[in-house]
Amino acid sequence: MTSSVVIVHIYPSLLGLYGDRGNALVLLDRAHARGIPAELLEIEPGETIPEQADIYLIGGGEDLAQVTATNLLRSAERSAAIRAEGAVVLAVCAGLQMLGTEFRAAGQQVRGLGLVDAVTTVGPDRAVGELVTEPEHLPIPTLTGFENHAGRTALGPGVMPLGRVIVGIGNGDVEPDSSAGERVDGFIHDRIVATYLHGPVLARNPALADLLLRWATGGELATLEDRTAEALRNERLAATLSSRQVRRASAASGRRTELG
């Protein structure tokens, strides 16, 4: 455990479209609330991405910004930090697509960073709206957020999704007419968590924030009183799910297999 948790937000001016800074602020806040020193480094193009940081955040961006950021990060030297074994990375939306092998943006096929076997194509329409998923491999409850993307991401064999979609599109359909229950969202690979959920995702899902902090600090974390976050989660889940889905979601969180 380093003396201070260092959180790096990569290229916020290019990849900060969906309130992505919020993820960094929530991590800082939750570390500070427990008396854990933490600091945020916002690294812009032209600056060096520090290699020994604890958590790297890659957010959402417009097409051109996503392509620019990918071109910068494709140099192995610049992205060594996030490529390092065991690096804790949260990638959202454009960030998710960039970590895969290829994606489509601004009318071109773009080679991604290739950290994970995932290919993103453009879907028939934009996925815009609330997204609720049930994590299947992490010890955290139902995830809630908002999605807004045109991409459909196919995971290679053996790549684990982050969650099963209850409401929304997520990575999109494997078969053209799959129902929500068959869709998945995001992926997990080592300590890389990628998702289409924003909102920002860590503000709506403090358990995911704490999981990243546990990975980063290597220790257990004190429990926080999360009245506001809980109220927000409950309000969003109630507004998005039918009562049947709420019951199913809470039942599913009881029989989760642990990975973290």
Added chain:
Amino acid sequence: MLRQIDGRYAVSSMVLHDPHPASEHLIAFSTPLPLRSRLAVLAGKATSAVSRRLLLGRGAVIGGRVTLAVDPLVLTRLTAGRAVTVVSGTNGKTTTTLLLAEALGSTRTVSSTAGANMTAGLVTAAARPTEELVLEVDELFVARTMTTTRPTVLVLLNLSRDQLDRMVEVRRVADRWRAAIAEVTWNMTIVANADDPLVVWAVHRFPDVVWVAGGTRGRREAIQCPSCGQVAIVNAAGMWSCACGSARPSPNWTVDADHLHGPAFISPFNPSLPGEANRSNAAMAVAAAAARGVDRHAAISAVERVESVAGRYLTVPIAGRPVRMLLAKNPASWTEVLHLIDDDLRPIVICVNARGPDGRDTSWLWDVAFEGLAGRVVAACGERRWDLAMRLETAGIRCLVVQDPVDAVRAVAPAGSSVELVGTYSAFHDLLRRLHVRW
């Protein structure tokens, strides 16, 4: 009652209830309108009146929708032969539209839209028999409105992130503007904000542009060059330039703390509307009025007199407390609001909804520098008060969470003491309607 409006029979029966038959107004049009257009306007006006009486809103949008349903080409017909100015941009379009209408109104009759900025709202404004029209147009409707109304002047203010669920990408909105401008075959002048790289990208190839230093709306993020995608350099004076050669054009109009500078012209400049952003809006309005041939001094006096815009900046009594009504719908407008409320530590009620006009995605709240509210009593209310409360808490701002804005006003201040209220679009307008505030 409104469910009956699909059929023509139902529409014409409602005309009987309209206390101001539209046919009288329509006589003033120089080109006789086809019968279908006349009927369309009548139907629309009748529906607006009914909608207003039922307190469903100002009636402009629903009325316009009915008109359009009866005659889809009505906007083209209604605007033919009249000078049209189109105003668009992410922030300030309602204000600039109103200021410009005031400036033009010093010498001629003008009708304008405020807030009802999609096609249906435009039809309602165009149905009034004035010499000129000033149309506030939603960013995504600019191309369509240009084709149908062939504006004489196009005013482009700025583009920034707003309604993330609907706008897709601001860069793509700029591309649409650029494509629409490339198709212009008639005489048109563009009045454009030189400080906004996306606006510059959209218009810079056009031959007739009046550049105004229209401000950056407190843009905090580094700017990305719309032309090549690199991160452009902004110097301390707000100028921007990029390695690819794109740069801020030299403006024809600039505004400083006391004066407005135009081509071979300088005048004291004191708009009544508060804040930096409104000074920029007023400068854009004067430049546009000048492009329409209005005397610059007359235009300046007209815009200086305007004190509120569609209810914004009004102080209204709520539960015995004087409440200043402010609208903020995205990070850029919040930057303006935080500037405005800087002078004192009045309690503040923030009301956030996420309906269609507000944008359904609330993640923009995380790009607002709410840390600036430190030291105030703050209440979070509205349908998305928990999103706001979470954001405020993370910014170190303790807040009361109260569902209803009137209860929130009561909770933050004792009777008689002043309160600031900031709402998103639907929250703001719902409250005005509920308070029966007319504007």
